[in-house]
Amino acid sequence: MTLSAPNPIVGLGGRTDHIATVPHLDPARLHLSPEEGSVLALVGRVERIDAVLSRSSLGEARTIAVLLSLRAKGAIVPARVVQRATPAAPSLDAAMAEEVDLEPEQKREIIDLERSLDGMDHHAVLGVPRGATAQEVKQAYYNASRRFHPDRYFGKNLGSFRARLERIFKRLTDAHNALSRQEPPRPPAAAPPQAAPPPQAARPAPPAPPVPGRRPTAESFAAVTPPPPAEPPPPAPEDPESEARRAERQARFARHPYMARSHKLTELIARGKAATARGDFERAYQDFNHVLGLDPKNREVASLLVDARRKHDLHRAQTEVERGQELEMRGDFSGAQAAYKLAVSLNGDHPEASYQAARVGRELAQDPQEVRALAQRAVELKPGRADYQLLLAQVLLVAGQKKQAKHHFEEAVRLDPDNAEARAALKKLRWTFS
Numbered sequence: 001m002t003l004s005a006p007n008p009i010v011g012l013g014g015r016t017d018h019i020a021t022v023p024h025l026d027p028a029r030l031h032l033s034p035e036e037g038s039v040l041a042l043v044g045r046v047e048r049i050d051a052v053l054s055r056s057s058l059g060e061a062r063t064i065a066v067l068l069s070l071r072a073k074g075a076i077v078p079a080r081v082v083q084r085a086t087p088a089a090p091s092l093d094a095a096m097a098e099e100v101d102l103e104p105e106q107k108r109e110i111i112d113l114e115r116s117l118d119g120m121d122h123h124a125v126l127g128v129p130r131g132a133t134a135q136e137v138k139q140a141y142y143n144a145s146r147r148f149h150p151d152r153y154f155g156k157n158l159g160s161f162r163a164r165l166e167r168i169f170k171r172l173t174d175a176h177n178a179l180s181r182q183e184p185p186r187p188p189a190a191a192p193p194q195a196a197p198p199p200q201a202a203r204p205a206p207p208a209p210p211v212p213g214r215r216p217t218a219e220s221f222a223a224v225t226p227p228p229p230a231e232p233p234p235p236a237p238e239d240p241e242s243e244a245r246r247a248e249r250q251a252r253f254a255r256h257p258y259m260a261r262s263h264k265l266t267e268l269i270a271r272g273k274a275a276t277a278r279g280d281f282e283r284a285y286q287d288f289n290h291v292l293g294l295d296p297k298n299r300e301v302a303s304l305l306v307d308a309r310r311k312h313d314l315h316r317a318q319t320e321v322e323r324g325q326e327l328e329m330r331g332d333f334s335g336a337q338a339a340y341k342l343a344v345s346l347n348g349d350h351p352e353a354s355y356q357a358a359r360v361g362r363e364l365a366q367d368p369q370e371v372r373a374l375a376q377r378a379v380e381l382k383p384g385r386a387d388y389q390l391l392l393a394q395v396l397l398v399a400g401q402k403k404q405a406k407h408h409f410e411e412a413v414r415l416d417p418d419n420a421e422a423r424a425a426l427k428k429l430r431w432t433f434s
Contacts, residue, residue: 009064009067017078019049027075061366069346100161269288269301272308317350317353320340350381358372358378368398386419393412393422405425
């Protein structure tokens, strides 16, 4: 019996729904495959799902699998297109539809501020009037930092909003530094009065020359010995106002957000390694990705990120296989097929994912070449499974490749002599070849 796929696509929506590329997306950081890059180019800023499927050269089934992979990587999001009353291009704010750990009010505040930055001067960015004192500038900067510093949302899924927050915070910091340098210099403190120099002691009279023939006495030796050098005067006490200003500068420097950068990087790396050790690869990936956002040239963390992503994909692939089996039990064969294909895209060496994707794809009468490739991959990865051999033989037989099909039917019977379906097909083929 052939099952027909319903119109909605699980994980994406209806075929007439829209999808959009996440704003300010950096594809290089997602390590997209060539297929994912080509499909992402078809999506562009925003596009209907059925338009992407019709324009893709990969075939509908493969394109759906690639779209689901892009959705899982955070490259695309469902979008809502609002048609204006007057004839105009559809307007879209894909960022507001992005699924992140932010409230709608926070999203709107971040989006509005970022879009207004280019037209604002330093005073407007910080929200202070012209002529504001240094203390007012500093207080405004700290208030804004508590709202827009990226570390305030540490551990949350921010998606494209992380780049927006980083741009806003950099602009706040630049405004603070520029306005702080405009503080008028304070008048120099009055020099403390110099103490009057102590009166010099009267020099002793030079000793009388020794009398010839007279033995020198102790008094004469003492008279010619120079006195020890005087102790240096103690340093003048430091100006109390200068000392207070230096202490205030040191305290302000210690409170600056960038001073915590090194400590934050160390903490994130340690936490990511601990998450990897306990098998929480998604958390490890988020932590290492956060580190690279702060320190893009960190090669050690780049390697750790790749390893965490690989382990995350392996774990996610197994999860998708189990999800596909559950969907299949509920009768959602299209959703199950999408889950199996996503598992294959995450882990191309997962034999069960390839087998299940080929089996359900054959039932749904999908692309025969793709079904054959999946079945062949399952046999290559695990040739000792009779059910894998049987499925490949059936696919080859339908394709008219009887000789290759006969070989795999024989392998299925060898691995499972009681397999009635394989034995019957092999018997029929032997009559054909005889």
